[in-house]
Amino acid sequence: MTGIDLAAARADTPACRDRVFLDSAGSSLPPRPVLDAVTSHLRREAEIGGYRAAAERAEDLEDGYCAFAELLGCAPDEVAFTDSASRSWLAAFDALPLGPGDRLLVSEVEYASNGIALLRRAEEAGARVEAVPSDGSGQLDVAALRELLDERVRLVSLVHVPTNGGLVNPVREVAEAAHEVGALVLLDACQSVGQLPVRADELGVDLLSTTGRKWLRGPRGTGVLVVRRAAAERLRPRLVDNTGATWEAPDRVRLRDDARVFELFEYGVAARLGLIAAARYALDLGIQQIAEAVTERAAKLRDGLAALPGVDVRDLGRQRCGIVTFTVAGVPAGRVRDALWDAGVTVTVSPAASTPLDMSRRGLAEVVRASPHYFVSPEQIDTCVAEVARLAG
Numbered sequence: 349m350t351g352i353d354l355a356a357a358r359a360d361t362p363a364c365r366d367r368v369f370l371d372s373a374g375s376s377l378p379p380r381p382v383l384d385a386v387t388s389h390l391r392r393e394a395e396i397g398g399y400r401a402a403a404e405r406a407e408d409l410e411d412g413y414c415a416f417a418e419l420l421g422c423a424p425d426e427v428a429f430t431d432s433a434s435r436s437w438l439a440a441f442d443a444l445p446l447g448p449g450d451r452l453l454v455s456e457v458e459y460a461s462n463g464i465a466l467l468r469r470a471e472e473a474g475a476r477v478e479a480v481p482s483d484g485s486g487q488l489d490v491a492a493l494r495e496l497l498d499e500r501v502r503l504v505s506l507v508h509v510p511t512n513g514g515l516v517n518p519v520r521e522v523a524e525a526a527h528e529v530g531a532l533v534l535l536d537a538c539q540s541v542g543q544l545p546v547r548a549d550e551l552g553v554d555l556l557s558t559t560g561r562k563w564l565r566g567p568r569g570t571g572v573l574v575v576r577r578a579a580a581e582r583l584r585p586r587l588v589d590n591t592g593a594t595w596e597a598p599d600r601v602r603l604r605d606d607a608r609v610f611e612l613f614e615y616g617v618a619a620r621l622g623l624i625a626a627a628r629y630a631l632d633l634g635i636q637q638i639a640e641a642v643t644e645r646a647a648k649l650r651d652g653l654a655a656l657p658g659v660d661v662r663d664l665g666r667q668r669c670g671i672v673t674f675t676v677a678g679v680p681a682g683r684v685r686d687a688l689w690d691a692g693v694t695v696t697v698s699p700a701a702s703t704p705l706d707m708s709r710r711g712l713a714e715v716v717r718a719s720p721h722y723f724v725s726p727e728q729i730d731t732c733v734a735e736v737a738r739l740a741g
């Protein structure tokens with residue numbers, strides 16, 4: 349246990365010297381090996397054509413399933429590559445059979461894209477979407493969940509780490525409770541993979557969606573879906589092409605029986621190679637070491653901001669992670685973001701529209717979101733706090 353080598357991590361991330369980059373929850377800075385994997389493959393495609401270029405990398409592409417199996421605690425044939433977390437989530441959810449009277453439970457920090465799909469399909473099927481209350485700390489209330497669960501619940505949709513705050517939901521307890529009534533658990537791990545250990549086997553989730561570009565530091569336009577074998581038997585994939593299925597007789601098709609039934613033929617091969625490089629990079633650093641560094645940076649930022657007059661830290665939950673959200677009295681979040689940008693600090697705004705249940709419950713229209721990765725130095729955290737102090741003062 350040696351921790352992250354900060355100098356080496358920063359040397360692999362040249363742009364982290366020019367600015368204080370605090371947006372790994374939005375779209376992080378890829379390390380050099382990821383950038384090289386993407387650009388060298390694009391160049392190769394221009395030299396010999398996309399099919400031959402992909403064939404040259406067939407083994408590495410296949411090995412990507414093993415990399416993500418190792419990262420996410422599942423078998424290689426339980427991994428599917430997609431083009432975003434939402435694509436992963438939608439593909440899995442679309443395959444869940446639903447009928448009249450079925451119930452779908454969500455956490456109060458449900459992500460808007462998931463909520464939109466849940467409500468639209470529920471309306472079509474005559475099913476119902478219900479929010480599980482949060483407890484006093486702000487995390488999902490497991491006792492309240494147990495009271496809501498019955499055999500009509502088909503799915504518990506759980507967001508591991510919300511897009512708008514540093515809380516970490518109690519996944520294993522939720523999965524245990526849900527499984528007692530036979531409900532599937534779909535974990536939105538978009539904000540946890542790459543900053544925290546996230547293993548499907550240890551957490552006990554049936555389905556898991558995540559993205560490449562956030563904490564994993566992969567390229568844009570990449571995502572991953574995990575479908576555990578036992579869950580696969582209960583799904584009816586519908587958005588399937590000739591990669592996920594074979595047209596084996598004039599009147600008959602045969603679906604693949606592994607997670608790749610959810611993949612389509614066409615994808616960005618360069619981006620996929622970059623994503624695989626990002627997973628290998630994270631595995632080489634050590635997920636536990638990454639988690640410790642990220643949690644420490646975020647705690648330093650949170651403490652610094654909380655001590656400033658006129659600044660309210662908005663993070664909830666018992667366990668906190670790398671997302672730090674706050675508001676500055678009298679200064680709209682967009683103005684804070686823009687002023688920090690001018691001062692060399694990159695943050696984003698998380699609007700109520702991304703997490704409407706949680707934000708309306710708390711009466712918040714928007715929060716500023718700062719998400720430091722392990723490559724951000726402690727001095728850069730101090731710079732951010734000093735710039736916010738200037739704005740608030």
Ligand SMILES: *Cc1c(COP(=O)(O)O)cnc(C)c1O
Nearest residue numbers: 432433434459510511538539559
């Ligand atoms: C960003 C985000 C998503 C969507 O990810 P995409 O890759 O943009 O589809 C889903 N859930 C949470 C919690 C997010 O923060």
